[in-house]
Amino acid sequence: MSQEPQTLDDAPEGLEALLPSVVDHVALARLYGEPLFTMPRDLYIPPDALQIFLEAFEGPLDLLLYLIRKQNFNILDIPMAAVTRQYLSYVDEIRAGNLELAAEYLLMAAMLIEIKSRMLLPPKKTAEGEEPEDPRAELVRRLLEYEQMKLAAQRLADAPQYGRDFLRAQVHIEQSLAPRFPDVHVLDLQSAWRDILKRAKLVQHHRISREELSVREHMSIVLRRLQGRKFVEFGELFDPEKGSPVLVVTFIAMLELAKETLIELTQAEAFAPIYVRLAYTPA
Template sequence: MLPKDAVQDGAADDAAGIAAPGGAEAGGGNTADTASTDAAYARLYGEPLLRLPNDLYIPPDALEVFLEAFEGPLDLLLYLIRKQNFNILDIPMAQVTLQYLKYVEQIRLSNLELAAEYLLMAAMLIEIKSRMLLPQRQHDIELEAEDPRAELVRRLLEYEQIKLAAYDLNSIPQLDRDFQRAEIFIEQSLIPVWPEVNADDLQAAWKDLLKRAKLKQHHKITREELSVREHMTGILRRLQSSRFVEFADLFDVAGGVPVLVVNFVALLELAKETLIEITQAEPFAPIYVRLAYSPA
């Protein structure tokens, strides 16, 4: 493998040679420059690339291949132990620590923030290894001192159990990953919901009443004082005797247009004060009027 500087110098020489193929000079004319630019594969440092290079230099940091991905120091340590079939209850600390430090040194050169977490585990391994090299005191021998690797072994076994459980959970089919949930919308309601009366329907019903009133009107010149409040009372009295009353039945067509107008105004006032309800079972169906339900 060539040194990095040598490869870069070679690439620069190739780029310089490619810029003017066939020994042509740069100042050959505008027509030649335009033709050369159109035939170029690409542009390198602003110059047209007229032929493919024989070799291609790739910087060392341009490509990274991760053969194994580890989720943390314990994952790496467990990988080193299982790969070499070490007994996890009797870990050879010298070999494992040496291999672990080599890996940490590699990631420290590329990612210092990631290496900090691994360095903490490396310090723990070196401490365990140092404690195992120290001679035991007579008092510790008589009391059967705890193995310095016991805490590390406990953490590794717990991590392995959690990792295996995670694999089992991941194998279970998951919603929106392995399958989709079938959905169907069913409208269920115990209380009937009546559609709201459209203003156009109410206006059409009123126009029909006016048309019928004009057909049956009498030519009598009289003066009559009509009270909206009295008509409101009459409408309420009429609704008390039946649950639903059709809109047209609340009006006396024989009374003429003035009576119909006052009666209709009284009906609107009752609806405004929420004393009555104007309902309709479906579009273009007859309009009914009933007393408003008072809360219990």
């Protein structure tokens, strides 16, 4: 829905041209938070704000290799005069815009001039049968190694990369059907049953039954066994077949009888058998 044009009575001259005819126009840019709907007429663009690089080089060796391959020079027989002249012209261009970037290229330029001057001088004398050293040999070796590394890097960059050339496919499928569980094999069922039997054998129950035993009753039993006998060996008064509870009660009964002086425990000497008899009471 359109609205009436908005004007400023006290606006400075030229400001009305910057205001939109309608409020819902899209702003081209914002200057200090204020929208701009038209390009300012007095806009200043610095000379180095926009630069176009037709060829980008990653260093002096990259530039030298480009000059050699572009003109189909033999890298093993580099024409130093032509290459040095073209190289220096490129260095002069980058020195005008970026002196810091040109420092590395100037070092290579000095090396090229040195090689060119050495080629103008007569070769040094060598031993018989040996060829004089070529001043370009070291430069050629470095260029060949750099070219090999550059080609290897290019092959790696051309290989498909995840996120750049392809993406991993992700498909979400909703499981609307009931889950189907795998069938149980007979051997698995037998193994599970054996495990249950093993656990059952490990679980044991011990029931304790309460047996009524009377100390007074066993005291009477001991006295009856001693009647009519002078001495009875201590072990004969116990019956192991009746179990430990009966043995304990019998022993307690003998202690009570000895406490009440109804029986006597005698021994002939140390470590000799112990005998039991009824206590002697004079008439």
